[in-house]
Amino acid sequence: MTVKESAVTAGVVKNKASVKVGGDAEYETEEVENPVPEAPHKTETNPGKDAAVKPGDEITYEISYKNYKSNSATVKITDVLDANVDYKSASDGGSNNSGTVTWEIANVEAGAEGKVTLVVTVKESAVTAGVVKNKASVKVGGDAEYETEE
Helix, strand or coil: CCCCCHHHHHCEEEECCEECCCCCCCEECCCEEEECCCCCCEEEECCCCCCCCCCCCEEEEEEEEECCCCCCEEEEEEEECCCCEEEEEECCCCEEECCEEEEEEEEECCCCEEEEEEEEEECCCHHHHCCCCCEEEEEECCCCCEECCC
16 A cells, blocks of 8 residues: 555545455454654744855754654654754753753644744854754654655
């Protein structure tokens, strides 16, 4: 079976079968649900995506997440900072450890969505580098990590 792009909008692929042997009654299998997560999104403000920044400017990144599972799960978000920025703050208990900012949000209800923010300050070294890059990853429960756009 190939999963169609429309499954991302639906958020889940369901499958159920029936079995009939000879002239006996038909039996149905339990329905299986396979979640199809939407990729997490990241937006930036101050000064905004693709805008030129200068030393001392603050950039605010907003990272979205959604628990696409049918039960509550822990959501873990990881953001590795560019070498040309300094960490300033993170919302919702995000912590910085040597340039890696992490959030661990326990017991996110099934279907619940949310956002976390990260604020950084552009260093003088960004002028030489010419660019400040940022990418994050979001992991729901024990599933694979999904990366945001850079």
